Amino acid sequence: MTRINQRIVLASRPRGEISADNFRLEDAPVPPLAEGELLVKNLWLSLDPYMRGRMDDGKSYAQPQALDKVMEGGTAGEVVESRHPDFKPGDAVVGRLGWQTWAVSNGAGLSKVDAARVPLSAYLGCVGMPGVTAWYGLKQIIAPKAGETVVVSAASGAVGSVVGQLAKAMGCRVVGVAGGPEKCKAVVEEFGFDACIDHRGGDLRQALAQATPNGIDGYFENTGGEILDLVLARMNAFGRIAVCGLIAGYDGQPIPVNNIRAILVSRLKVQGFIISEHPQFWPPALAELGEMVASGRLRYRESVAHGLAAAPEALKGLLKGRNFGKQLVKLG
């Protein structure tokens, strides 16, 4: 039996927003395994904001996605065949096997996970890269003390929702920023933030002032744009800003910031980071996050698109903020 792999390749680079014709869906036979290889059926594909940056050819922190190659991305799946000593059929694995339904791997970058303790998809979310991103930016850069105020943009997202819950567990006042009343409601009621500001509604400056009566000590930056300027103006002395993602600028438009002077006036530290460059922090972060999910102390939401063909539109929705929580594509 020849298995057919469905895959999506980058057909062209976007100009501004991504569109359907930047992607091409292809079928290809799955090759037989060589010694030392294993075959994985991908069950979940993770969609993440960084993917938009890699579709461009410009300077960024990673090599651009190659044209006509399978789109890169994190996956969770199940081993179906194995000629590799460390893996056997039935093993649950996470890795970066890309936008495709099947993948042959030599095991590099592939981790076995316990899908009984934590649902498999969570290893792409709060017990995976987004969770570790939240953990590192909050604990290593912002490093808040109990009683301090932490603001989190994209608060309902895969990263932001974890940042807020970790900060609450550290005794902080936590204020989220999210798009729309439904998301804001969930940020407070489900994720336990003290307040959430709807960046689509009303006077943002006033809403932020009311939600942060003692100013802001830490800011976890997931978006860029107007929020950043307003936050800069309310930062307390020696505040810390962790710059994780700037979704507002992923489509290539500049992100003007007017209040950069606050960095001097309030002696701020503003630091960008890419979580893949801090491998030493993954094991302790994943241990803590896994334990919190398993014990029900860390909650999460998922937005699930169905079938590989739905991935481009789902990525577009993610970049527009139409997702709610971790954006996944269910492949299996």
Place this chain on the structure above:
Amino acid sequence: MTRINQRIVLASRPRGEISADNFRLEDAPVPPLAEGELLVKNLWLSLDPYMRGRMDDGKSYAQPQALDKVMEGGTAGEVVESRHPDFKPGDAVVGRLGWQTWAVSNGAGLSKVDAARVPLSAYLGCVGMPGVTAWYGLKQIIAPKAGETVVVSAASGAVGSVVGQLAKAMGCRVVGVAGGPEKCKAVVEEFGFDACIDHRGGDLRQALAQATPNGIDGYFENTGGEILDLVLARMNAFGRIAVCGLIAGYDGQPIPVNNIRAILVSRLKVQGFIISEHPQFWPPALAELGEMVASGRLRYRESVAHGLAAAPEALKGLLKGRNFGKQLVKLG
């Protein structure tokens, strides 16, 4: 004999640029000394960019300058009378005695200095606050390694010229940014920078690219504005930016920055600092800077205005970049 003190007080807060009517020159008798006090004849007044910020009433890192009070400022002078056990007539002292020709002090914040080893005025410049500012921002925030490229804005100024000379002594490639061909020439020929870019002339982007063929690892920010955006675009991974002053924004206009995304893309650390908040670094910095000046390894320039009445216009010139090196007012 009643001595008459000439002093300048803040008459009104500026709207935008400062003007002569923001200041008022007054005469007042010098009061007799009480026990524990001393009388200082101020010989030099230091003018510094931070003064503009304090003339406003807005949020900043220091209390605003009070209306109708003597303008605050650093001074160097000579003790004329003393009823204080630690000071005697003839002692050279530096302190913050303000925009006036005479001052009665209780000794708080006043330091005796050796005006034979280093000229008295230098204790207001490269062996004073501007020098320590340069030392701290370079060594504690940028912390460059030999071979790295450091860019310094306002490179001919009291802070920038010291930053560059210290970075050269650490084995860095050092590129200055200054206003006009005369300043740029001096930055290279007198202060030993590898190159200097005239921000008033030509294609800044191209000039910066040519002067920094290996990108930029550290940036000492003294100005704000267009330069910052261009530098952000050329920062290498894990670059460090020390934000010391933002002269371009002191007159109240916003400083738009478009390339904030570079903080994420290049994983930058951007940190603001106020040197008065790091007292533990003053003694080692002053020791090193004093030794470098005394041995001729640290060069400096001064722009001197004559007489207290010239101070407002000299401050205006400083904010416009019309000074060359440390801006002083000679009072004695």
